[in-house]
Amino acid sequence: MARPREFDIEVAVEQALQVFWSRGYEGAGLIELLEAMQIARSSLYKTFGDKRSLFLAALTHYDITRVTAAVSLLRDALIPDGEHRIANLLMSIAEAIEKQGDRRGCFLCNTAVDQAPHDKEIAEQVRRMMSRMEEGFFCALVASNLKRTLDLNGEGEARLLKTARVLNTVYNGLRVMAKAGYSAGEIRTVIQAQLHQNGLENMGLVTKKI
């Protein structure tokens, strides 16, 4: 029995995420955040507490939207070969540069670099999100020809877990390169070389068949 909130929290958090994503935590001013979120100062503080909590909410929102989407892509059974799923994910980095001129990179990677070292809670969440990414890569590897090769050799899933972590490391490295100004073409070359080296040979881009 009270006045209802006039804005949608999820929409507001998504807008805040956009600002944090392109400006970073320190670079994002309250005014810029409020304009993007289309809410008043007091509404922000009443709803979220403070700037840091809003950031945490944005990070969680990134987790349940973007990270989840990436993991889904890596588990997508509609693309039978895991190497194709991995190639699709990595190539999307180059595509983002090419088509949208997007050099904001990965919000998770950005946050790991500039906030995780100074904030324990953020660091923990970043670790969890990184682990989710690794799991995604692992799922794709389970459906790859690398898995089949390893099965013949009798090597276990330990090797797959290791490769998943390597791929996630490369993924983060690529996002840094994108921010450093490398072109879409240069990034694609790195991806191809990397996939080749990981024994993921069949790596042409394959679109989902529905």
Place this chain on the structure above:
Amino acid sequence: MARPREFDIEVAVEQALQVFWSRGYEGAGLIELLEAMQIARSSLYKTFGDKRSLFLAALTHYDITRVTAAVSLLRDALIPDGEHRIANLLMSIAEAIEKQGDRRGCFLCNTAVDQAPHDKEIAEQVRRMMSRMEEGFFCALVASNLKRTLDLNGEGEARLLKTARVLNTVYNGLRVMAKAGYSAGEIRTVIQAQLHQNGLENMGLVTKKI
């Protein structure tokens, strides 16, 4: 015919670098910088112009000290095998975490992530420094068994250049992982897997013989 400067510019820039390195550009306040540099406000502005120029000076200082040191390691003829030089450089990331608890990562990588997208001049310098790192990896690869394998196959230096870029990407990825909280042991595992995949098999740590 004037009063001489009381502080050493290089020392001051090195101290400023330390602050920018651990706090980032926006996170580094004037007061913190001045205290670390042990100079007065007006001296800073007279000598460097403004905060951004000081940052640029710190970035250049990082280039001519740290990046140069890394490249020297990668070209060090006293370590005959290139793969050992590469392993040494990558393993130093894990060592920094283990021995100094240093999670500030690589200042070049940090700057690429949080400043390059917003500042053209910084972006250009970051690109130049990344290229220097790649050249370093290339020099090490020239002295590696991968090179010898490729020579037999008739593959040219193009492949080596590509691998150099991949290694630099991995290097940046590892620095992100370090910031994300991965342990020295976890990072070492990734490095070993990666070196293995790059055909750089002889990868035990080898100390320089003088």
Place this chain on the structure above:
DNA sequence: GTTATTAGAAACCGATTGGTCCAAAACACA
């Protein structure tokens, strides 16, 4: 020693920072 020049310490600047407070408006429920 005088003079020209510059370094240095500190006061000072407006703008902006993140954050609080309060009166008024808007709704749910009776």
Place this chain on the structure above:
DNA sequence: TGTGTTTTGGACCAATCGGTTTCTAATAAC
């Protein structure tokens, strides 16, 4: 319609931001 509760916008806050100015002290050249 009246009442109670909560959101809202905007005024307000001290602190800090990056940057400037001023004035004094130091010193090299003459």
